Amino acid sequence: NAGVTQTPKFQVLKTGQSMTLQCAQDMNHEYMSWYRQDPGMGLRLIHYSVGAGITDQGEVPNGYNVSRSTTEDFPLRLLSAAPSQTSVYFCASREENEQFFGPGTRLTVL
């Protein structure tokens, strides 16, 4: 049981490049979400999904897309990276009491 996994661990992009952050969970959780963590700003919700085929925007969705074709996978796409998207990104899945976080992806946009 691997829990929530994320790839890559680290990534450096140039402004304007696109990329996909991968997230997978093997706990059969319906609810998955993406957060970004910036110093002094806590964990801010980017997008979330309550099940396969269903996604919705969180607090800071601009510049990001998501899809949920399976229960297990919830990738986050950066369409055209900007320096303001430099952050640590956490994927999470949740069922009832506890939200489980992935190990995070540290993204730097130059």
Added chain:
Amino acid sequence: GENVEQHPSTLSVQEGDSAVIKCTYSDSASNYFPWYKQELGKRPQLIIDIRSNVGEKKDQRIAVTLNKTAKHFSLHITETQPEDSAVYFCAASRSNFGNEKLTFGTGTRLTIIP
């Protein structure tokens, strides 16, 4: 939407003393309040949570209190130890059934001084 404020942003206490972190929330429909601990370079992990039908919950050295009328809840750590040094986040949600968003506070960096 929900807004969660957390204070203080940093807190230093002597080893063995108690630490208290406070959060307020805005959505009166929120009824689930978890606390997460994040050690340096690691992912956040749930340490304790409370639902709106109880006013206090304890787990060894950690306790959480909830005042629904005032819309605030607090984390209490007693007999602090060096391994308690971390960033702590409070959060609020309308449901503990996993289908509602969690809104997080901005975090408190707790440092335990040996």
